[in-house]
Amino acid sequence: MTPHLTTLGKYVGGGMSFDAFGGRAALMATFDPRRADAMPHAGTFNNNTLTMSAGIGALGEVCTPAAAIAHDARGDAPRAELNAIAARHGVPLHVTGQGSIMGFHVALAPLRNAAEGLPPTRR
Known part of the structure; x- marks a missing residue:
């Protein structure tokens, strides 16, 4: 809505x-x-x-364009590492986001769109 x-x-x-x-x-x-x-x-x-x-x-x-790119990279690295750790240990966790924003999702597969991150009752 x-x-x-x-x-x-x-x-x-x-x-x-x-x-x-x-x-x-x-x-x-x-x-x-x-x-x-x-x-x-x-x-x-x-x-x-x-x-x-x-x-x-x-x-x-x-907040120059170069600073924004570097800021995003600092957020991308821990998300990638968390996803790798979860995959290595078979934990159904996927971390999404951009820059410093992170969303943690309990899911068996990586999310393909925002709707897949919603609880089943809200999809």
């Missing part, structure tokens, strides 16, 4: 005061300040120049 509105907390601002929200075009149009009947929204959803400046600096100086 596709949500009507998605909200993202301070994670997207690296813990700083910034949030984000988005949704279907018709719903988002109600927040358009150019409309006379626009719905207002307040708080950390609004412009935060400190957070935006830090984000620009991070993307330009710290």
Whole structure:
């Protein structure tokens, strides 16, 4: 099911005061300040120049494409090692993910898609 509105907390601002929200075009149009009947929204959803400046600096100086590739590789290595250990010992465990994110799945075979990682009652 596709949500009507998605909200993202301070994670997207690296813990700083910034949030984000988005949704279907018709719903988002109600927040358009150019409309006379626009719905207002307040708080950390609004412009935060400190957070935006830090984000620009991070993307330009710290989180370069090379750094992102290296970060992903640091996550790929332990996933591959965990999968190799499980296979070597006959443990029905498969570790999936990208970068530093890991998902552990009890399964007899590697997962081919996201739906296979869901409990049988949710497939």
